[in-house]
Amino acid sequence: SQELEQSPQSLIVQEGKNLTINCTSSKTLYGLYWYKQKYGEGLIFLMMLQKGGEEKSHEKITAKLDEKKQQSSLHITASQPSHAGIYLCGADLNDYKLSFGAGTTVTVRA
Amino acid sequence: DTAVSQTPKYLVTQMGNDKSIKCEQNLGHDTMYWYKQDSKKFLKIMFSYNNKELIINETVPNRFSPKSPDKAHLNLHINSLELGDSAVYFCASSQGHRDSYFGPGTRLTVT
Numbered sequence: 001s002q003e004l005e006q007s008p009q010s011l012i013v014q015e016g017k018n019l020t021i022n023c024t025s026s027k028t029l030y031g032l033y034w035y036k037q038k039y040g041e042g043l044i045f046l047m048m049l050q051k052g053g054e055e056k057s058h059e060k061i062t063a064k065l066d067e068k069k070q071q072s073s074l075h076i077t078a079s080q081p082s083h084a085g086i087y088l089c090g091a092d093l094n095d096y097k098l099s100f101g102a103g104t105t106v107t108v109r110a
Numbered sequence: 111d112t113a114v115s116q117t118p119k120y121l122v123t124q125m126g127n128d129k130s131i132k133c134e135q136n137l138g139h140d141t142m143y144w145y146k147q148d149s150k151k152f153l154k155i156m157f158s159y160n161n162k163e164l165i166i167n168e169t170v171p172n173r174f175s176p177k178s179p180d181k182a183h184l185n186l187h188i189n190s191l192e193l194g195d196s197a198v199y200f201c202a203s204s205q206g207h208r209d210s211y212f213g214p215g216t217r218l219t220v221t
Contacts, residue, residue, distance in 0.1 A: 042155035103209035
């Protein structure tokens with residue numbers, strides 16, 4: 001979607017290192033959803049953010065929504081092989097449906 | 111060129127009717143999905159279809175049936191539509207462990 005840019009497209013990290021994925025919109029984000037794709041099973045919901053400045057964490061994954069509500073980041077601390085996969089952001093741009101980023105492929109090397 | 115297309119984009123129909131939503135992908139992908147976007151805009155997987163193998167989500171009513179005439183198409187048939195079926199339905203496709211490409215969504219309204 002041109003309304004939503006996700007970066008980087010792919011990244012490779014050494015096990016134990018941190019990584020960050022960004023999702024940026026030119027419009028206000030009324031909600032930002034982070035998903036992880038599991039092959040053949042579809043998207044697995046990770047976190048949802050709605051308020052400017054909001055931050056949520058689950059295990060070693062932290063997601064933030066900036067104060068202006070136009071950018072979100074997903075941060076993984078001390079990455080593990082289980083963190084490998086495709087991460088997708090979905091945005092509520094005050095439309096009836098979500099808009100999606102292009103996805104980020106994460107590879108974790110031992 | 112549209113990678114994943116869905117028709118129709120909007121569908122308004124009455125309770126009890128049977129309707130279909132079509133999905134086509136021209137990416138040569140081997141896996142296709144149907145998702146339902148709920149009222150809070152969470153995506154919920156309904157079906158995935160990989161090389162003629164259908165994986166069904168057990169929470170989906172059997173009034174919903176996916177049909178795949180070929181690898182590039184995965185249509186969604188809904189029988190005896192109910193008010194609660196009103197939602198946005200997304201089709202998506204992927205190849206192996208690669209990104210999913212989403213269709214534009216179909217907004218279904220049941221009156």
